[in-house]
Amino acid sequence: MRLFHTSDWHLGRMLYGRSLLTDQRHFLENIFLPAVEREKPACLLLAGDVYDRQVAPPEAIALFDWALERLVGLGVRVCIISGNHDGAQRMALLKGALRKSGVYFATALEDMLSPVLIEEGGQQVQVFLLPYSDCPQAREFLGDTTLRGEAACMEKLLGRLHPLFQPGAAHVLVCHCFCAGSFTSDSESGAFVGGSGQIPAGLFERFDYVALGHLHGPQRAGGNARYPGSPLKYSLDESHQRKGFLALEWDGTSFTAEHREAAPLRDVRTIPGLFADLLAAGEAAPCEDYVELRLEDESPVLLAAERLRPYYPNLLAVQNSWALEGAAGQRAARLQGADEAAVFSAFLQDVCGFTPEEEDMALFREILKEVQP
Numbered sequence: 001m002r003l004f005h006t007s008d009w010h011l012g013r014m015l016y017g018r019s020l021l022t023d024q025r026h027f028l029e030n031i032f033l034p035a036v037e038r039e040k041p042a043c044l045l046l047a048g049d050v051y052d053r054q055v056a057p058p059e060a061i062a063l064f065d066w067a068l069e070r071l072v073g074l075g076v077r078v079c080i081i082s083g084n085h086d087g088a089q090r091m092a093l094l095k096g097a098l099r100k101s102g103v104y105f106a107t108a109l110e111d112m113l114s115p116v117l118i119e120e121g122g123q124q125v126q127v128f129l130l131p132y133s134d135c136p137q138a139r140e141f142l143g144d145t146t147l148r149g150e151a152a153c154m155e156k157l158l159g160r161l162h163p164l165f166q167p168g169a170a171h172v173l174v175c176h177c178f179c180a181g182s183f184t185s186d187s188e189s190g191a192f193v194g195g196s197g198q199i200p201a202g203l204f205e206r207f208d209y210v211a212l213g214h215l216h217g218p219q220r221a222g223g224n225a226r227y228p229g230s231p232l233k234y235s236l237d238e239s240h241q242r243k244g245f246l247a248l249e250w251d252g253t254s255f256t257a258e259h260r261e262a263a264p265l266r267d268v269r270t271i272p273g274l275f276a277d278l279l280a281a282g283e284a285a286p287c288e289d290y291v292e293l294r295l296e297d298e299s300p301v302l303l304a305a306e307r308l309r310p311y312y313p314n315l316l317a318v319q320n321s322w323a324l325e326g327a328a329g330q331r332a333a334r335l336q337g338a339d340e341a342a343v344f345s346a347f348l349q350d351v352c353g354f355t356p357e358e359e360d361m362a363l364f365r366e367i368l369k370e371v372q373p
Contacts, residue, residue: 001123002039005257006032006245007047007176007213008230010085012060014052015268015290016316020232021059026265027231028067032245035260037074039247042120044076047213047228048083048132048176055087068103077102079116081131083176083213088131106131106174109141109157115164123252124169128161128207132176132214150177150197158203170208170250177214179221185241187216187234201225209248209255217241218259226257233268236292236316266290266314275301275308282311295320340368 013020036044051060071078080103082088088107095105104116106129116127138153139145142160147153154177165171178184180198201222204210210225216238218229228246233239244262248255271278271287272294281287291312295301297320305318338346344364348356356364 001118001120001125001250002041003043003045003118003125003172003248003250004036004039004041004245005045005047005211005226005228005248006231007211007228008049008083008216009046009064010049010052010230010234011063012052012057013232013234015234018290018314020234021063023232023265025063027262028063031262032231033067033070033074035245035247036071036076040074041076041247043116043118043125043127044071044078045127045172045174045211046078046080047174047211048081049085049213050080050083050091051086053085053087054090056090068098072101072103075102077104077116077118079104079127079129079174080106081129081174081176081213082107084132086132104129109133109137112157112161113164115161115166117166117169123250124166125172125250126166126169127172127174128164130157130161130173130175133157151199151203154199155203158206162206165206170255171206172209172211173204173207174211175204175213177212179212179215179225179227182215182219182221182227183217185216185235186237187230188214208250209257218244218246224255228259231262232264233290236268236270239267239269270294272296275304279308279311282308286311286313288314290314290316292317292319294318297321341365 009024011024050064082091091105092107095107098105106112108131112128112130118125118127135150135153138157139147142156144156147156177199178197180200204222204225207224212221212225212227215227216230216234218241219227221227226246229241229243231243231245233241233243242261244260247258247260267289269289270292273296275295275297278293291314293308293312293315295304295318300320305315308318309315341361341364345356345361
């Protein structure tokens with residue numbers, strides 16, 4: 001039996017103020033849905049953070065609605081949990097009616113007690129849907145105010161599921177959490193700090209497979225749990241990651257997982273080089289990717305971003321190694337204890353490339369006198 005595992009779509013996401021909805025629709029329309037139609041998985045597991053914000057923009061809701069309609073039309077069952085970015089109560093609308101179409105939403109902890117049984121070719125897979133929750137929500141649901149920490153809450157929640165295991169079926173958990181030992185990305189605003197929110201992978205050992213969401217880098221978490229990662233790159237530090245989704249295969253004994261890479265409409269990457277080379281490359285072939293340009297010039301370049309942007313329309317940032325590395329430290333040491341006029345003069349010489357005349361300095365002192373208290 002084949003299943004697809006995906007997570008962290010973050011529909012409606014912005015990258016440096018730029019909407020990624022066109023890129024997200026490209027992933028769904030040209031990569032993911034064609035794969036579903038071609039391979040006909042028995043079930044799709046969507047492990048949370050469908051949306052980027054709890055109050056999702058209408059365009060993001062419309063895109064998700066369109067994708068769900070396509071999936072239902074393809075006859076694929078869909079199991080979805082709410083993540084920490086999703087508005088769980090809003091996602092719960094019509095979830096009862098949607099079950100009749102083979103779309104199963106888990107947005108409250110009590111939903112985990114109603115597993116979904118997937119049957120195909122004489123095989124059975126029992127899917128438990130555990131939506132994101134914090135400790136206060138877990139304590140209230142479990143009726144145990146003594147629980148402290150995410151790990152203790154998770155252990156007791158999972159203890160409620162083990163008695164529901166159906167003999168002869170594979171047991172799959174869909175969960176949105178931070179598994180201990182996993183690596184994070186800059187785009188994960190909800191990642192926990194200091195280890196207090198980390199879940200030991202050993203808690204999941206009784207499941208045949210754990211479909212995780214929350215972390216944006218594709219990775220393993222213990223022997224039987226995996227993060228597919230987000231389908232797109234949502235921060236510059238993800239530029240090296242291979243984005244996509246997971247195709248799972250149950251052979252009656254164990255699961256195997258294959259990472260399916262998704263080529264983006266526009267990549268996110270950092271391009272190093274000299275200003276003149278980057279400008280020439282952009283003039284020869286304008287670049288539509290979301291890029292950070294890292295200048296390797298040994299002297300400052302005036303108005304670099306403005307001059308490069310026509311050829312890199314999705315320019316995110318321009319970094320200058322001259323300003324970030326040794327030169328900055330040397331200038332700081334040279335100007336230590338200097339007055340405002342000396343700093344202004346050094347700025348004009350180092351950045352603008354000319355030595356100020358006395359009349360320039362006189363004007364600076366006059367303006368400084370006006371603005372100082």
